[in-house]
Amino acid sequence: MHVVIMGCGRLGSTLAGSLESRGHSVAVIDQNADAFRRLGAEFAGITVTGIGFDRDVLRAAGVERADAFAAVSSGDNSNIISARLARETYGVPRVVARIYDARRALVYERLGIPTVATIRWAADRMVRHLVPEGTVEVFRDPTSAVSIVEAPLHRDWVGHTIGSLEEAIGARIAYLMRFGIGSLAVPSTVLQDGDQVFVLVTDETVGSVLEVAAAGVQGGH
Template structure:
């Protein structure tokens, strides 16, 4: 599969690295020759220097033979024009664009969406990815599940995965997972993956839980809520402080102010005045890294401090400061992957990466048709895939086979199967997979994703 990526920023580079490791044919376009040289030196990719929306540059990059265009430059307009050029001149089959400005996608009146503009008759973009919207939704999920480090939806929200950090005082410490039902009576979930000292692995019933482990539990939505209630009996959230009134902070404040008391700290005076007229919560003009300001605002009464400015350093420092001054939980938006790794060793509870959120959304569309979604676990090392079983038994390596008899690639496991509405947790079921079943597969090593795709695909003779 030939994939053309426009933009060698953090998201473009992350995608190029991921797809190249899975042996896709990747060509990366950017105007920064030095950046392309560095990436070409460590990745098996082709690069072209030039303006990403210009026809001659796209032609040189192989747009005529590309199966997919992924436009993730820093300019929404360049991304849109590049999709138009590839559609009109090169008939590129699938076009994905990152569009940040909500003005292009939000509802314009009561009957019509601006998103109707993005079709083959106007602006031919097949998939629009908005990082700010993805991050806002991710934070809302975390606020809805106090105590969780990550929350992911599968099967249209029927199944959820929740990551929980294990403290030394937790009831699961020093017990094998086989005793989970005894330790959490009445709770029906599957421990699908564990992160231990930063590295993921797939546990078995005899795996003993250690302090500091991050366990990923998979189960139906109500069971996930029970799991959190048993492991993390946290009082309902009441007060949220948001540092940064940019797109993400403002949208989050609007979305949650009906149910939570919201305060926004914004450094820019004009922006603070603007958003104060658009939300009901308190807007404070000031520096979120000012310890005196945080103390005067009684930050110790805040249930969650969300550092969402456009500055990585400000986010890290303000979140650390808020936590040390008594905030119960601190989240920080981190755009640099290297910073995200450092933050996990600090008092900041959750680091949120726009790049990982964007990459996960785009990778779903890179996968083959039977892959419904791709989700990155924690820091992006591991992956979960939602796969629909297709084909007939004679053309498939999984149809008609019992779940516990499927020969999975190394470092992968089946977390759940949904068959005609019934949820079967774990990989030890004797259920024989049938066409239409949904399977949640966990990969401790995301490089195994192509092997999983091939396993659940059908032979060419099927067609």
């Protein structure tokens, strides 16, 4: 894949390095040439100095052959303009924009441009750690039918398997965090103290799933 990234701040440079390490070709656009220092000497991709919604700049970055485009500069307006150009003018199939204003993010999602509302995401993560009994989504699919939420577990579940937990709550475990590292659990995985469990739910099932998980082991589970 060829990926064009507009913005070479901490997010853009980290994204560029991650994509390149996976074998993808990467082009990075930024108005400030000094920003490219964040990429490191080992970066082998293209760097283009200029405004991310300038057509000549975009073409120099290879937007016409791009498989994906990420707009991650510090400006909402710049991000959304460049994202729309990439999708609507150059037909880039995968486009995503970072948006700080959560209300704007919802508008652009309706236009068909996936967005990452940075402040909202960070706030939700903070709430999850400050108020663990709250229900905070970490993911919701574009159709708004399925979400992933953390399910705080009763201590009784320690020593039991993921399979028995899934049977009890009637939902599938998406992943778990153990010692700060995410993993895809299998039914035989034994739950340990401190595990954070994230569950696939719908709006109709989330209440019962969280209630059962918090209530502890019942019967033969």
